[in-house]
Amino acid sequence: MPVSAAATVAAAAAKALAPPPAFAARATSVEGSPVREILALTQRPGIISFAGGLPAPELFDTEGLRASYDAAFAVSARRALQYSTTEGAPELREAVAARATARGLPTDADDVLITSGSQQALTLITATLIEPGDVVLVENPTYLAALQCFGLAGARVVPVPCDGQGILPDALADLVARERPKLLYTVPTFQNPTGRTLPAARRAAVAETAARLGLWLVEDDPYGDLRYEGSHVPWLAAQPGAEDRTALLGSFSKIMAPGLRLGWLRAPAALRRAAVVAKQAADLHTSTVDQLAAAHYLATVDLDAHIATVRAAYRERRDALQTALSRTLSADCEWNLPAGGMFVWARLPEDHDATALLKTAVAHDVAFVPGAPFYTGPPDPRTLRLSFTTHTPPEIAEGVSRLGHALQEQGGR
Template sequence: MPAVAAATATAAATTTAVAAAVAPPAFAARATSVEGSPVREILALTQRPGIVSFAGGLPAPELFDTEGLRAAYDAAFALSARRALQYSTTEGAPELRAAVAARATARGLATGADDVVVTSGSQQALTLVTAALIEPGDVVLAENPTYLAALQCFGLAGARVVPVPCDEEGILPDALAELVARERPKLLYTIPTFQNPTGRTLPASRRAAVAEIAARLGLWLVEDDPYGDLRYEGRDVPWLAAHPGAEDRTALLGSFSKTMAPGLRLGWLRAPAALLRAAAVAKQAADLHTSTVDQLAAAHYLATVDLDAHIGTVRAAYRERRDALLGALGRTLPPGCAWNRPEGGMFVWARLPEDHDATALLRTAVAHGVAFVPGAPFHTGAPDPRTLRLSFTTHTPREIAEGVGRLGAALAEYGATPRGLSAGARP
């Protein structure tokens, strides 16, 4: 049967060709040199019921204004469904850019709509600025420790990240000046207000010094401010971007994730015109534009709802939860542990006694039904294995007390077991 023979021969030839196929080219070096986020991995680990998780920096879902946001989406469709479902401009919906500019101006930083590009979360704003400014081998300065996803972003760009010495209040200006003179970095990345992961806030005097150093020595400033609206005590500190010397060199990143809802994936970038234009071109290559319907819903929400009143409700709840965490830590953790008292934000930064290791403790903690994020991955320099980040926003005060009690039990077990002793922990 010639047809069958021909088919068999063809199949055999195909099999031989497949067997002899050459593997596709390798991944880019940056794709294999940058590790995944351990925070995301820990979040996946703690999804089982019953875990009290201090791991994720997540807003409390019960505080979302679901009714207000639903009405805003209804209005976006009712006013112009065709526009809501259509492509949009890369820079963003004009009414949302204007609303962002008005809020920035109200906080003391004169801003026009043309000074703003809407992004798919402030994480994208950081990615766009990095794409516009950083080439492989460029030096980036960052606080030590700092936001883990920023380290990933700079790593993917091929930057060399150099840590800036910090104390309990943040960047040390004299040390920064020495680093800039020695390393000739392209930019400084900083979260000066309620920093992730430490919760600390850079004082106004140091912000002025950082701006002066940037202007005198030639440096871009990238100011990340996702938590600035979440202040529970003390006075607001002006943005770094508002200080003399920073006007022509600061990219300010903002977000609606902590005040509206993170699922909207809405953020914004305020920057000098040339950098804003370069970032818009990078955004065109990335996703053309941020979701039109989400932008229009957010613009309608800002026009019809008192967002500041909603933020006030969130602040009150988070202040109570912060205080519950601080109180429980004081009652529960053993001598040798230490932690700070952030004036706002979502995180408390803690340190275990000497010779303890937070990463090793995490395994014991999860077995006790509690989770946190070890501090080591956040460090830009040599990590401090004793550090850990505790987020207080997603649990009630009663749940927080229960979680800290479990953490105390885990610490006691860690210090009393051979595993703990092998890591140098004292019983």
């Protein structure tokens, strides 16, 4: 069949088209989250997943939140559906400030910026402080999405030596003196992924080092309300010397619902103002209707009573996981007992690899997150993270039994 002249010209033109420019180097140098990939893998029916750091959906206060959205529309639908200020709804900022003050950190509404989840708060702080090549210090292991955030900013991420209680203050001081970092990122309370909590004395030492050597502190606290035993440890932001250099990140995801995508940033005035400008460039402001609904909820519902219900359920599930691990795994496996939060950190016997075990575990209809992606530098391949919040105690027992069978198949218990 003869080809028309027009078709020939079009084909020649298509061949002559230049490709679009390449992606930015940061877009190709930072990998996607293995946790998200594992969660997608484990969606099939029947699998018991300890992989996700997800709140239990059956514990959401759906009726209270539904009523709060109704109220947001009833009070002023026009306001609820309209653009808002970048800093956030005044009544929600006031509620956040009141809760922070009640926890021992005097805070005014003007100290608070409402964000689209605390993850955005971290992104805004990173955009404000970090230039390509700047050094960022992190716990090792640390929150995976923080590593992604710093990687996209072009930072050089350096791990701080830690033990079972978190950062070693003397090692931190040596690193700060040697590396001259811009900031230290830490999850000091019920850390993700390890579940450990930094003691008060070490927090004071970290604040002293930051003040003496010149360092920003970024304190991420999404889990602090989920304490099952022991006494509250004051925020790093409340330590002497940390007042003018700490960005405190908080979230409603673990205590109300993650689908709201509501978080907050408390920071010194100059840093907060810069973060406001960065947020204007990112999304103008966080959803107005979600903010107003949350503010109404905080004004009319006893959130602390709801949190107490959540804590009781999670404590039972944490204990069920501890019992199941003790009954199923041998003495050459290790795991911790977190005083709160959502995660247990475990270590397999010598010569085992958690990433390799995951494939066998999924075949046994159970899943977890290998520890390797949470590390900066060489990982401990035997480590794994187990989340206990989204399954009942009987399901947890069955899941650990399946994990034990998978480990036996790999050649050990």
